[in-house]
Each structure stands twice: as C-alpha cells, then as structure tokens.
Amino acid sequence: MRPLTEDESKAVFTKLSNFIGKNLISLIDRKDEPYCFRLHRDRVFYVPESSMKLAVSVARPNLVSLGTCFGKFSKGGTFKLHVTALDHLAQYAKYKVWIKPNGEMPFLYGNHVLKAHLGRITEDTPEHQGVLWIRRDARSTVDTRKLDPTAIIVSTNRTDVGEYLRDEETLF
CATH class of the missing domain: 3.10.450.220 (Nuclear Transport Factor 2; Chain: A,)
Known part of the structure; x- marks a missing residue:
C-alpha cells in the first residue's frame, strides 16, 4: 500500500x-x-x-x-x-437524489432515474451537476417540476452500481 x-x-x-x-x-x-x-x-x-x-x-x-x-x-x-x-x-455531498423503492432495482442495473422514481432532490440543484449517487444530473430542480413522469431526471452513468451486486467477490 x-x-x-x-x-x-x-x-x-x-x-x-x-x-x-x-x-x-x-x-x-x-x-x-x-x-x-x-x-x-x-x-x-x-x-x-x-x-x-x-x-x-x-x-x-x-x-x-x-x-x-x-x-x-x-x-x-x-x-x-x-x-x-x-x-x-x-455526509458531505452538495446535491442528493432520493429514489423511491420502485426505482431502486432499475437504478442498480444501470438504468436512468425517471421522474416517477424520484422521491426527493436537493433544492437548487443545477443542471448537469454531479449528484449522489454516481450519476450526473440531467435536469435542474426547477425543470423537474414541469416534466411528465416518464422523463429522465438523472442519467449519464459514472459507475455501474449493479457491479457491486454482480461481482462482489472480485471487487477487492
């Protein structure tokens, strides 16, 4: 090390x-x-x-x-x-997204977060800003209020969170 x-x-x-x-x-x-x-x-x-x-x-x-x-x-x-x-x-993140339980599995397998899956989002999140977890925000907080339920809110994969589920024994 x-x-x-x-x-x-x-x-x-x-x-x-x-x-x-x-x-x-x-x-x-x-x-x-x-x-x-x-x-x-x-x-x-x-x-x-x-x-x-x-x-x-x-x-x-x-x-x-x-x-x-x-x-x-x-x-x-x-x-x-x-x-x-x-x-x-x-604990130190500037912008966070909370996902509803029905959106957790699609997110874990690398899909986008739709507005229907969005539980909460930090106020005043700017467009294209990094949000937890490991994705890039596609829309600002203000824009999300105007969108229909099938619109993509968070996209652009930064890491495959499902990798942790599939390859847990080889991560270390």
Whole structure:
C-alpha cells in the first residue's frame, strides 16, 4: 500500500470534488482522526492514519484490503468511484437524489432515474451537476417540476452500481 502520486491524487480529488465540492477538505482533516488515501494494486482506499501505521507490519502480497475502497483506476488511468464510498461521501455531498423503492432495482442495473422514481432532490440543484449517487444530473430542480413522469431526471452513468451486486467477490 503506497501513497498516491501527484497525477493519481489529482484524478481522485477531481472526481470527488464533482460530488462534494469544497467539503473535500473535511473528508481528510476530520475531527476524530486524520484519514488518508492509499493505493493498493489498482484500488484507492480511504484509511485512518492509525490503521495505516499498523498495516506496515503486513507484507504487501498478504494485504488484501484496508479501510474503505473508494474506487479504482482503470487501465487507461481514469479513476472510477465504487458504491462502497457512498457512506463517506453522503455526509458531505452538495446535491442528493432520493429514489423511491420502485426505482431502486432499475437504478442498480444501470438504468436512468425517471421522474416517477424520484422521491426527493436537493433544492437548487443545477443542471448537469454531479449528484449522489454516481450519476450526473440531467435536469435542474426547477425543470423537474414541469416534466411528465416518464422523463429522465438523472442519467449519464459514472459507475455501474449493479457491479457491486454482480461481482462482489472480485471487487477487492
């Protein structure tokens, strides 16, 4: 497990800032304990510094996981968020979308969120803004009120959330 390089850090922080903005500082400089990002194989982990110091005693080939997996780097070098980062990002997110129970399964299998599936959306969400979870908002909050129930509200897949369901054993 090693620290991120400058290019890797830039890719990770750029992706995270799309969803949590200036709250990115709060993610690292926490009041309870400082956290850091570490790379192991092609995965980026969010780790408390105290746990990271303990992990030094484990050999790299024997280390499977440490902390929370935030995402991975593809072979092309782009950073892709994992659904496992949701708990940490949700508390700092600028814009959120709540999906009704009847829209959860279509969303998990990579489909768009329709207005009929929309439970709530953060007020004053601008158009094409990153929203949790891992998608890009297609409509602004004001526009959603005027649309019919079959209109697409959230689209442009940032990660396949269903990947967590299908490939759970190979994620780490």
